[in-house]
Amino acid sequence: METLTHILNGFVVCMQPMNLWYTFLGVLMGTIIGVLPGIGPSAGIALLIPITYGMNPTSALIMLCGIYYGAKYGGSTTAILIRTPGEAASVMTSIDGYEMARKGRAGAALAVSAIGSFIAGTIGVIGLTLFAVPLASMALKFGPAEYFTLMLFAMTAVSTLTGESPAKGVIATIFGLMIATIGIDLQSGQARYTMGIPEFQDGVGFVVVVVGLFAMAEVFRGLEDIYRGTSAKAMKITGKLWLTKEEWQRSIGPIWRGGIIGFVIGVLPGAGGTIASIMSYTTEKRMSKHPEEFGHGAIEGVAGPESANNSDTAGALVPLLTLGVPGGGATAVMLGAFIMYGVQPGPLLFQNRPDLVWGLINSMYVGNIMLVILNLPLIGLFVRLLYIPVGILYPLIVAISVIGAYAINGSTVDLWLILIFGVIGYVFNKLDIPVAPLVLSLVLGGIMEQSFRQAMTISGGELKIFYNSGITVTLLAMSVISVALPFVMPMLRKLGSKGDES
Amino acid sequence: MADRIILACTVVLAGVYFWATAQIPTLELGDPLGPKAFPRMLGVGLLLGAVMLLVEIIRNSAKARLSADKGEVSDEPKWDKHHWLVVAIAVWTAVYIIAFEPLGFILSTASYLLALTVAFNRKRWLMNMLTSVLFAVISYFMFTKLLGVNLPPGILPF
Known part of the structure; x- marks a missing residue:
């Protein structure tokens, strides 16, 4: 009952003209960031944190969250018209979406993306509303040991699921944790790994790391593409921006299924939007009566994945808001943003700041309505962004990153850091080392160490606190399984195939 | 490897x-x-x-x-020949960072952008000139005067 009052009150918060305006700004920037190659939601959010510093946290978070889910809408436009995903999770859309565009049905592809994103995005927010309270009240019982094992599970799942190679994921995760240990240790007051640089005493900020890894590295890659002449040209929108009755009938099933798949995958740590859209694509292909059309412009191949990657964003906010532990790179950046505004997400937030939590969640209903308007009737405006010459766009992204990084402390140390992490991100990409685990562990590293040490203080230095409760044992077992599985699976498969042969 | x-x-x-x-x-x-x-x-x-x-x-x-x-080609090295290009961009960005405070935001940013746009958006001199200068000037005033972000003025008087 009390919860219902909080939820209704949240609508009052998000309908305040000021917050409506920030929702609009957020989803507008999200769409633009999604359409433009070279800058994704993570870098966009990180760059805005120093500039919005000092704003009312509710409004600021509503806006940053708008960027996060808005980018998924914009990403599909680029995927359909250029065949490069404007945002990583749109990679499946670029297969059949681009084929549809080549056959003169770009309008239908864009329409089904926007409508599917809207329906699935709303399904996701409803799921978030339903699951938030029970999970948050469960998490109230969590002590430092439970939190430590939960973060361990989030990290192991992300490190083994994001890239091709689990080992590289683990290395990236530990590298992020090591960066997190730079700076003054909060418990002993001891400076660690500062290399004599005074700015490092406060640690290496996650904003510069994210801007470096996601914006600068993308610029290096993009400029290299121009030089090689592999950057593609945008197609014109062809066909009516709406669906025929037949197309609609073919799309509605994939949209619903995609919405549910995306939400479930989103809640689980590690997988994320890309895997959600791949799963939706394979599901639709398997269920389809004409699987041979997939890859040649099947509308189901656009409707399903596009829906899945939109409800995934709402799903990914469930662990972030209720437990305070993000399950992927982009939500890790959101956690960083929460902390910068002095807001600690987690179960207590639902008790102490219901206005903020529900104002934020409910703003997503409104934001999705705004997004479907921006991305359907107004799509023509955003498509023009694709005609900006990339040779101008990428240099401007560097300049914007420099402004954002300098705004944090007014120090050139942060500029050097974005350059260094830009180079690291570029090299990691070439070597297939995933960067999402690095960002997650960098943001969580400090909290993780604190909860580990708190747990050890409670237990008087005994490690058994980590296997005393059912929750910690389950989480530890899941962490071990997620690391071991990629190594054991091939062996099991070998055993299985030998069994078949005999 | x-x-x-x-x-x-x-x-x-x-x-x-x-x-x-x-x-x-x-x-x-x-x-x-x-x-x-x-x-x-x-x-x-x-x-x-x-x-x-x-x-x-x-x-x-x-x-x-x-x-x-089985005679299949391994897909081993994904490296290509354009590393030096990335090195050049990184070095030019380092020069930009070094010049950032002494020269000031407007001059350093405009020259940084001009060189990169000339290199990557060829033969469109006017467009590159205008974008570089206008972006530097407009963003400087927008961020310092409207958004309260401090950017270095450098050798220019404002």
Whole structure:
């Protein structure tokens, strides 16, 4: 009952003209960031944190969250018209979406993306509303040991699921944790790994790391593409921006299924939007009566994945808001943003700041309505962004990153850091080392160490606190399984195939 | 090959990290673990990652030998010839950062942008000129006067 009052009150918060305006700004920037190659939601959010510093946290978070889910809408436009995903999770859309565009049905592809994103995005927010309270009240019982094992599970799942190679994921995760240990240790007051640089005493900020890894590295890659002449040209929108009755009938099933798949995958740590859209694509292909059309412009191949990657964003906010532990790179950046505004997400937030939590969640209903308007009737405006010459766009992204990084402390140390992490991100990409685990562990590293040490203080230095409760044992077992599985699976498969042969 | 370099770098990093951890002075008061325990775990974790990578390398080379036997081409090096291009951009960006405070935001940014746009958006001089100068000037005034972000004025009087 009390919860219902909080939820209704949240609508009052998000309908305040000021917050409506920030929702609009957020989803507008999200769409633009999604359409433009070279800058994704993570870098966009990180760059805005120093500039919005000092704003009312509710409004600021509503806006940053708008960027996060808005980018998924914009990403599909680029995927359909250029065949490069404007945002990583749109990679499946670029297969059949681009084929549809080549056959003169770009309008239908864009329409089904926007409508599917809207329906699935709303399904996701409803799921978030339903699951938030029970999970948050469960998490109230969590002590430092439970939190430590939960973060361990989030990290192991992300490190083994994001890239091709689990080992590289683990290395990236530990590298992020090591960066997190730079700076003054909060418990002993001891400076660690500062290399004599005074700015490092406060640690290496996650904003510069994210801007470096996601914006600068993308610029290096993009400029290299121009030089090689592999950057593609945008197609014109062809066909009516709406669906025929037949197309609609073919799309509605994939949209619903995609919405549910995306939400479930989103809640689980590690997988994320890309895997959600791949799963939706394979599901639709398997269920389809004409699987041979997939890859040649099947509308189901656009409707399903596009829906899945939109409800995934709402799903990914469930662990972030209720437990305070993000399950992927982009939500890790959101956690960083929460902390910068002095807001600690987690179960207590639902008790102490219901206005903020529900104002934020409910703003997503409104934001999705705004997004479907921006991305359907107004799509023509955003498509023009694709005609900006990339040779101008990428240099401007560097300049914007420099402004954002300098705004944090007014120090050139942060500029050097974005350059260094830009180079690291570029090299990691070439070597297939995933960067999402690095960002997650960098943001969580400090909290993780604190909860580990708190747990050890409670237990008087005994490690058994980590296997005393059912929750910690389950989480530890899941962490071990997620690391071991990629190594054991091939062996099991070998055993299985030998069994078949005999 | 690339994976072997990663493996070597990982082991070196773990070694450097262990060494740096040993350099942290400790005063163990009330905190049973102190500032070194968690970093030591990380060092061990990184070595564990290195072992995982070693297993993957061995497994992949076995696979590559199999496919080589079948006459398939291995997709091993994804490196291409344009590293020097990225090095050049990185160096030019470093020059920009060095000049950022002494020259000021407007001059350093406009020249940084001009050089890059001329190199990557060829033959459109007017467009490149206008974008570089206008972006630098407009963003400077927007951020310093409207959004309260401090950017260095440098040698220009405003």
